[in-house]
Amino acid sequence: MRHACLALFLIILGTCAGALDIEDRQVIPGTSERVLRIVSTADLDVFEPYLMAFHDSRPEISVDYTVVSSAELHRAIRDGAEFDLALSSAMDLQFQLANDGFALGHRSEQTQALPDWARWRDLIFAFTAEPAVVVLSTERFSGLPVPATRQDLVALLRQHPDRFAGMIGTYDVRDSGLGYLFATQEARSTDAYWRLSEVMGRLDPQLYCCSGQMIDDVTSGRLALAYNVLGSYAAERLARDSGGRVQIIGMQDFVNVMLRTAIIPATAQETEAAGAMINMLASLGMRDEPGDWPLPPLNQPGGTEAVGFGPIRLGPALMVYLDPLNRRSFLGEWENALEQR
Amino acid sequence: MTGTGSIGRRLTLLLALVAALLSVLSWSMVTGLSRQAVARTQDNVLAASATTIAETLRSEQGEVRLELPYSAFSMLGAISQDRVFYRVSAGDRVLTGYDDLPSPTGAAPGIGQVVFDTGDYSNETIRMASVTRLVLAGGQPVPVTVTVAQTRSGVSTISADLSRQAAILSVAFFLVAVGFSAIAARTSLRPLNEIAASVSRRGPSDLRPLRRDAPTELAPLMLSLNRLMGRLGQSIRRSEDFIAEAAHRIRTPLATVRAQAEIALRSVGDETEKRRLRQIIRAVDESSRSAGQLLDHATVIYRTDDLALSPVDLAELVGQTAAALEPTAAMKEIRLDVAATPARVMGDPVLLDNALRNVLDNAIKYSPEETEVSIRVTTKEDQVHITVTDEGPGLGDGPLGALTERFRRGDDTQGIVGSGLGLTIAEDVLLAHDGRLDLKNRDGGTGTCVTLVLPCS
Known part of the structure; x- marks a missing residue:
């Protein structure tokens, strides 16, 4: 019986998600006909504990978890793809969906407990605060000082162009929604960003779509340094198996802190289950101790407060860099800096 | 007495009514004004946002160029959590933003002037601010219009919040006013009450x-x-x-x-x-x-x-009065037994003599022949008691208070000369001296015991 149900779900979901460029997918079957369809940018290995926790509390609901890129997620929701919950690290895109009326409201005790900066209009809810970090290979950095600020990093890259040529990785902001968010917010906040980009551009940087691959390449030694990596993934990977080959550094002059957010798309059917999932994520976001969860809570002890930078603000200003004109001009500048051929 | 209601209550009620009217009026005014103020704040921020965007308009290689400044939207996010929409169009061509956003209608906007309008977009009421600038593109000026719109839920929330606070304040104001009204009414009526009290005292x-x-x-x-x-x-x-x-x-x-x-x-x-x-x-x-x-x-x-008060020694007075009545008593062979200790009171000796004489006269009159009437003057705490006790028939069973009424006589006085004024006179005198007259049947045996009570000087 269970297998028959599962097969049925897969068929239904297959038809729904057919147009999507799916990176990964998992279905946790439940005991009833109800299915909570989640579309997310979080890798399965990072997010599975959350799905299992939800399954434990609501075993009757099947969970269908689809991993896509943030841009793909945004496009799918805009096009009316049927999902009950959308979780994304690209908070600007999520915000735009909420602003443009693609999200349903949800209000509960747990969401009300969230701080004001972690929710907007009961439409969009943050449940993790994840800083952008620099990940470097211990082996490739042997004998070199560990940079603490962007100035240090710029100086280091200038002094040792031979050591770093082709060994630096960063997001391809044209493909990655999160990379674009980090880049635009950093460009807005610190002058050092463009200088650093110029320097990196001269060193033939490797461009990536996702944090995971960058971390993999630093771990294997293919990269000496990955810039603007999602700290939570790096920490999780480091805890798992790097064996001291990788070092995570937060820049002390400025740190971008991204909020991973959830919205209930306007097309959602299982709004009750989606709300329950948001409630669970919100209360996990408000936990005091990091615990065993792969993703950090909203308030990290010694995290964002230590360097004095709050998370990127959830507000209409996020839409500024999504404007096509602004995006075109930003990408133009970014290409000039990073692709010096 | 037929009442036409209390003046105090009526006054309080009227004042409270006025206070209620003023409270409602002030609440509606505060609500209206706060709504206007909040709406104006939103308009100002929208205008600032649109102007900030319009200031980035420029011409590059015959094309209209612009950049949305970060501050243009962050200022909108600062005042409320409202949805934001925008559009920049050059002539009929939309350069960027939401294609289907309505334009402010009404008066044709002058160049550089901000025009406001309220409309509907995406199932919500929005407030729009629009500003037009001329940009030289391709050798000729092109009017470029920047429209920034925001939903109004923040405005409604703040207005409702202020309105609720104003309502709470108004109710508080009303309650305080009612309290003051009651106090004012009581204060205004106090002279009247004082006069009434002094008359009834x-x-x-x-x-x-x-x-x-x-x-x-x-x-x-x-x-x-x-x-x-x-x-x-x-x-x-x-x-x-x-x-x-x-x-x-x-x-x-x-x-x-x-x-x-x-x-x-x-x-x-x-x-x-x-x-x-x-x-x-x-x-x-x-x-x-x-x-x-x-x-x-x-x-x-x-x-x-x-009343002319002078110090009077009651022992002396009792002796004189008893002596004066001795002949009358002797006619019935009644012995007057006087036992007095000196007791000084302030009083009118003529009146006191009059009172005592009437009491004694009554006692002699109602006593059978060959009996005794005793007169005792005693001091108890701050009072002097003159007790006159006879062996007559007593006061009967009628109400004792009635015996001191004018022309009222006891039930068993037939055949005895009397006017019914004696006890009335005695009581009037004692009341005038802040004293009283106590009447009771004698304890053990027949007879009457009349006590004249006077305060000590």
């Missing part, structure tokens, strides 16, 4: 005019009251004078009649005639006594109106 025969400060509104009332009391006092005095005059005039001819009857009694031998004459003498005695008591009563009323 007065003794039953105190008809002196009221002398106290009163608000101008109460002056006519005071004046009429004083005039009424004056007339009343005059009228009472006149009738007392008349009674005294009448009693006096009756007494003299009665004495003549009695003397003539005594002479006649001695000169006639026939027993029937003698019996008739004795009846005449008896009737004359009764009338004469009544007239005397009426005179006493008039004297008491006259003197208590204007």
